[in-house]
Amino acid sequence: MVKVNGADLDLAGKTVSAYLETTDYDPRRIAVERNGDIVLKSQYDVTVLEDGDRLEIVSFVGGG
Structure with missing residues (x-):
């Protein structure tokens, strides 16, 4: 299992x-x-996820 944002x-x-x-x-x-x-974005295609990995994905939102 991979933990993604919890x-x-x-x-x-x-x-x-x-x-x-x-x-x-x-x-x-x-x-x-x-x-x-x-x-790195250039590594998304070659970064293989493994059991026990933890991913945090953060979205950027524009505004002002």
């Missing part, structure tokens, strides 16, 4: 990119942290 999901073996494609997140407006380290 929820346990069965994502082991999938890439960050593959997971994001199943969500409503706009990859241009988010930051992804894996086990305390920022995942």
Whole structure:
């Protein structure tokens, strides 16, 4: 299981990119942290999630 923003999901073996494609997140407006380290957008396609990983996904919202 991979914990994503506090929820346990069965994502082991999938890439960050593959997971994001199943969500409503706009990859241009988010930051992804894996086990305390920022995942560069250029690495989404090659970062394979493992059992026990913790992802935090933060969306950026414009406003003023």
